[in-house]
Amino acid sequence: MMTDAEGKGHGKLASEVAPEPVSIGSIFDLLANEHRHIMELFNAIVDTDSKTVAPALKVFSELQEELMTHLEGEERFFFSALEIDDDLSEKVLEEYEQHHIAKTLLASFNSLAVDDHRWKAKIKVLWKLFQFHVTDEDLLIQKARLLFPEGKAREMARQFLEFRGKGGSTKAVGEPVADL
Numbered sequence: 596m597m598t599d600a601e602g603k604g605h606g607k608l609a610s611e612v613a614p615e616p617v618s619i620g621s622i623f624d625l626l627a628n629e630h631r632h633i634m635e636l637f638n639a640i641v642d643t644d645s646k647t648v649a650p651a652l653k654v655f656s657e658l659q660e661e662l663m664t665h666l667e668g669e670e671r672f673f674f675s676a677l678e679i680d681d682d683l684s685e686k687v688l689e690e691y692e693q694h695h696i697a698k699t700l701l702a703s704f705n706s707l708a709v710d711d712h713r714w715k716a717k718i719k720v721l722w723k724l725f726q727f728h729v730t731d732e733d734l735l736i737q738k739a740r741l742l743f744p745e746g747k748a749r750e751m752a753r754q755f756l757e758f759r760g761k762g763g764s765t766k767a768v769g770e771p772v773a774d775l
C-alpha cells in the first residue's frame with residue numbers, strides 16, 4: 596500500500612527503494628499530450644498534396660497504433676474511474692460511443708486497398724471525429740481535474756504508461772512527425 600513516506604527511502608538500501616518513475620505527470624497532461632501528437636499525425640496525412648495515399652501510409656501506420664492504444668488506455672484507466680461518478684457517467688457513455696465509432700472506422704482500413712478512392716474520405720471523417728471527440732473530452736478532463744487528487748491522477752498516468760509498456764515516457768510525446 597502506498598504511503599506519504601513512500602519514495603523517500605529513509606533507512607532503506609537503495610535496492611529496496613522502488614525507483615521513482617521519471618517524468619510521470621498526471622493523467623490529464625498525458626492525455627493532452629497524446630491528443631496533440633495524434634492530431635499532428637492526422638494533420639501530416641490530411642495536409643499532404645500527394646494524389647496517392649502511398650506517402651501517407653507510413654504515418655498512418657503510426658497513427659493507427661497510437662490511436663488504438665490511446666483509446667484503449669483511456670477506457671481502462673480514465674473512463675473506468677469517471678463512470679462511477681453520478682454526474683459524469685452519462686457523458687462517459689457518450690465518449691465510449693465515440694470511441695466505438697473511431698475503432699470501427701479504423702478497423703475498416705484493414706480491408707481497404709490503399710488506392711481505393713474512399714481511403715482519403717475515411718481518413719478525413721476519422722480526423723473530424725477525433726477533433727470533435729477531443730473537444731468533448733477536454734470538458735470531461737476539466738471536470739475530472741476537480742474530482743481526482745494529484746496522487747490519484749499520477750497513479751492513473753502510471754497505469755496508462757505501464758499499459759503502453761513504455762515505463763515512464765510515452766512515444767506519443769515530443770516525437771517528430773515524418774515529413775510527407
Ligand SMILES: [Fe+2]
Binds near residue numbers: 665
Ligand atoms: Fe482521448
Ligand SMILES: [Fe+2]
Binds near residue numbers: 666694728732
Ligand atoms: Fe477518447
